[in-house]
Amino acid sequence: MKTTTTDTFVSLLEKHQNIIHKICRLYTNSQDEHNDLFQEITIQLWRAYPKFRGEAKFSTWMYRVSLNTAITLFKKAKRQIETQSFDKVEFKIKFEAYDDTVEQQLSQMYKALHTLNDIDKALVFLYLEDKNYTEISETLGISEVNARVKMNRIKKKLREILNP
Template sequence: MVSTDQQEAFIRLVDQHRGILHKVCRLYCFTDTDRQDLFQEIVIQLWRSYPGFRGDAKFSTWLYRIALNTAISDLRKQRPPTTSTSPDQLPTELQDIQYSGEKEQQLQLLYTAINRLTEVEKALTMLYLEDRTYQEMEEILGITQNNLRVKMNRIKDKLRKMTKEAAYGIG
């Protein structure tokens, strides 16, 4: 039985780390409904697992594990995007974002490219962008650091290629 104090502590912790949950939902889902479903599912799984959290690992590491496990395993979420991510349409899409500055456009471009990666590659890219060390990545994903480095280099090449193709309208 979880006490009210524990419940409050849990809510405080999740609230502090909500950015991670939003990023995972954004990376793994294409529609608002799917994002909402995934967000709820992650919070439910976090709450269920919370009594088992002993603080051996950092809260963020524990949270990443549960969020990524839920996002990757819950295969209902793998629905096609509602908007096209075809590289030759990227410039038009980007032009439509009136408010965005250069950096936001870059981020949008990055998201579009990440959407074409596999579930595992998405997880790696996200942890890399979050500036997690390879040791932390290993703790979260269970992949050896050497293998992580190899994979990360491949992903960087892949993203570079994708965005270059998008810029030149090659698809």
């Protein structure tokens, strides 16, 4: 049985759909907005799929298209992006001893993250997803050096906010 382009795309989309859900959670506040953004990202991925050359991993390409779609969609709407609390986004962070102190520190960190602009939030999101700087730069369409510099500035800014 021959696999079609559509079958391949659907298979890859199903395999990596959590990427889209995480981005939707990051850039929306309600389930309806989440569903709308998920649909829009899926449409953009389908439209862009014929141009996917396989030079990067599919997931890296998917991050880039998804983040660009989310950011562009909200910029076109000329409205302030209301981001959802980072504590509702599932990052690959495991805590051995989860207590009130850790919860309080996380709460402070999430508040600090809300002060970042959309691109910086995307960079932090990818960093917390354990992406290396090469993957981050490919996803965001910036140089690896720029990604490192931006991340260092973000870390410094977050330290200043958290440790005045």
